[in-house]
Amino acid sequence: MTTPPTPTLVAFRFVPLAMAFGVLVLTGGAVALRASGTLAGSPDTARILTYCVAGLALALVPALVVLRATQVARLRAGRAQALELLAQGRVPHPVLALTIGSCALVEGLGLLGAVTVLLGGPWAVLAVPVLAVAVILLQVPTRTRIETLVRNP
Secondary structure (H helix, E strand, C coil): CCCCCCCEHHHHCHHHHHHHHHHHHHHHHHHHHHHHCCCCCCHHHHHHHHHHHHHHHHHHHHHHHHHHHHHHHHHHHCHHHHHHHHHCCECCHHHHHHHHHHHHHHHHHHHHHHHHHHCCCCHHHHHHHHHHHHHHHHCCCCHHHHHHHHHCC
16 A cells, blocks of 8 residues: 655644734734724623633643544654654654644634634633643654654553
8 A cells, every 4th residue: 555645844834823923914913903993892702712722722622632642653653664754854654643633722712812802801811822822833843752652652
């Protein structure tokens, strides 16, 4: 059975960077619109969305743990193939799934936080998109990180 082609490590780094950039752009726009006073938010909507942000953040923790555990197990099960792909400068499939999946989950939380602020939520909710960007940037794959995932039991 042949393995589908995988992107190069250099090209794949663009994916999490683009996700982080999207959160930054929406957050910047939300802050600018909210600060200008041109958008009046609804206190009820802001309160509901604030609770949604908190609930989603709590729900993401186990989802991210399970996603990481399953993909790392897949990566280690195919250790030889993963190391061969890395030697070619390519990203193993479990790393693709782990990176895209975890970044997408965190990006969604960051976008919801930005929208909450835009619609009148507490300014403190800005911490959510800022932390989301930081977590996404920590997911940018490097050869060393992938090798560590593959080799460490």
